[in-house]
Amino acid sequence: MQYEPTVTRTITHLLSTLRVIITVLVLDLIHKNFVTMFSSMRAWQSCGRTNLAATLAAAVLLVQLITVQSVPVSVNKGRSSFTIGNCVWVVDRPCPDSDIRFYLFTRSNPDDRQYIHIDESWEKSNLSSSYFNPSHPVKVIIHGYNADMFLTPLINMKGEYLSRGNYNLIFVDWSDLAHGPCYPSAVHNTRHVGTCIGQMINRIIDAGTDNVHLIGFSLGAQVTNYVSTTVRPFRIRRITGLDPAMPLFITAAADDKLDPSDAEFVDVIHTNALVQGKIERCGHVDFYVNGGIMQPGCWGSGQNPMACSHHRAPDYYAESIRSLTGFWGWSCQSYVYYLLGFCPQNERQIVAGEDCPTGTEGMFMITTNAASPFAIGRWTGFSIPQKKDSALHKHGLSRDPFISDIDQWGKLDGSFNNVDQFPTPYSQDPNHASDDEWPYFNHVGTKQLTREHIRKILEQDKSRYNGDRSPSIASNTLATVAPTSPSPTGNEVDEDRFYLEDLRRRLQQKEASVMQQYSMPMFNAL
Known part of the structure; x- marks a missing residue:
């Protein structure tokens, strides 16, 4: 050199x-x-x-x-660049650039990457002699800062896509311009990287297809903005931003960061907002997973909870490609409403990830499991922020309902960010395993709930309905409310089923009464 x-x-x-x-x-x-x-x-x-x-x-x-x-x-x-220390700052390099490489995976070469040479014309490029098939959808996967194309969640995407169907999977490797500890120079280089990827998209258009989907993780999500700028007036069909990078993009202009104008449809998944990812909405539809800041299951085994939460975005997306359960999110008016606890789970739900329907707009909240498989499917029952299984699930209740008995301010604490930290009903801190319970009844935690506890509640409810006030139960439990409809006659199993269904109805009524308090004018102004 x-x-x-x-x-x-x-x-x-x-x-x-x-x-x-x-x-x-x-x-x-x-x-x-x-x-x-x-x-x-x-x-x-x-x-x-x-x-x-x-x-x-x-x-x-x-x-x-x-x-x-x-x-x-x-x-x-x-090469029109300069280096300070080991940080490369691209000034005015032309494309193609040997520091930005493209590799193709298809069902014909699922494990052996094929180098794709892209140049200023179709004749000088090698797409025509590669495994590239213009009749198959194109997925362009772009890694982020201090990573490369072999990042585990990105490689998992490759396996999931090729198991699902025929795709042209093009991985972009720009690791030579994005290595640590050179974050400022990596941000500076995103414009050049986007320009070279845009040149590649133009060659794909020359091949006769416009079915292009860009998937960018972290800083790679911000690169997609410059790809969109390069290929104009052509409109990219879809861009998926996986926890788009926040540092140095907070005050960036719209032309320098991912936004809805960059594609016909932009969907974004937030998992580490306010730390490595952006908190603000970036797409037509934005999904905030488990509150969008910290992810459950990222506190153990000595791992960095921030990095783990950030990398959950591509983890969730990779699972969504073939998930039969699906990552379903419920609608929320704004993140401020969510922080204040005004976004309970509701019937307006949209699936996130690969099968997110184009044309969707708005903000949606998602709850996941703490470990793979992460998806928990549609919400079909109670508006509950907790995520852990309990013995109640064995008795016909899809979610533990009794947390609804907490007053509205306690409920706000419990739903804050949907993050399993203090103060929430459950703790995932391995140093506080003894706190990993939430007493729904007097001296009874979730781990101890059995069918006998449920039967005891029903028996007390029946005896109270028949005028027998003993045995007593704490006045702040839901069992103090009289049944909303008469009890059927029949065997004991039918009566238990009736009272369990009646308990569900009363829980839903209580939930509705609490939400009426949230519709006061003082909250509508937020």
Whole structure:
């Protein structure tokens, strides 16, 4: 690799000069702060904390400036890029670029990737001599920062798609421009990567197909924006953003980040919002899984819960490709409503993932299991934020209903983010296993509920309905409410079934009465 010595020396001198200027300014700041702090006791009392913080910050910066080693800077004249340390910043490279590679998988080569050369014309590209079949849908899978195309969830997508049907799966490997710890340069390079992927999409269009679906994970989801810009006026059919990257994209303009204008249909899955992923809506339809911030099952085995939650987005999507259960989300007006607990599960449900229906719009919340298989299917019963199985499931109840007996403020705590952390009914913290219960009745936790407990409740309810007030039960339980319809005559099994169904009806009535309180004008203004 040949470097331009004059440009290299110029950049090095500029950096050295900048370091000297900053050092002088820092020394002046330290001097002024110390003079202000110790000039009088009154001055120390009035602004000592502020000055001390500024002084310490300046001192730390000074130490860094003094001890920092010279950063190697090189300019690659032939490829129009420069390197600071080991971080590559692309300036004006043409496409194709050897740092951006495309690999094809089909049912004809499910395990042996085929390199696809893309150039400025169809004749110079090798799509025509590859396994590419224009009659099959095209899925373009783009990895994110500090990763490559062999990221486990992405490879799992390959297996799921090829087991489902015939697809052209094109994996983009731009790891040479996205490696750590060079996140700022990786963000800078997304425009160039999107341009080169756009060139590849144009060659696919030349092949006679427009059935293109871009799937981007993390920073790869932001790359899709530039792909869309490159291929205009052609409109990409679908873009799926898997927890689109947040850092350095919070204040980015619409032309520099994924948004609904980038494709005919944009669907987004959020799993680590406010940390590595974006909290704001990015698509026509946005799915917030388990609250969208932290994912259940990501706290154990010494793993990083943030990274685990971030990577759950492609995990969920890979499972959705062939899942018979499906990731069904219920509608919610806004994330603010959700945080306040005003988005109970409801009948308006949409499936997320591969089979998300195009044309869907809105925001939807999804609940999953803590481990694979993650999908739990449609909601068909009670509006409950909890996700753990209990003995009640063995007795005909699809979800534990008795959490509805908590007052509305306790319910808000329980539904906050749908994340299994404190304060919620359940804890997944391995250090607090003893807290892993929620007492629905006096001194009875979910792990201890049996058929006998259910029978006891029904017997107490029947005796109370017949005028026998003993034995007593806590006044705050749902069993204190009289049945809504007369009991049928018949054997004991029929009566138990009747009272269990009656219990369901009363739970639903209680849920409806609680939700009426949420429809007050003060909440409608949010």
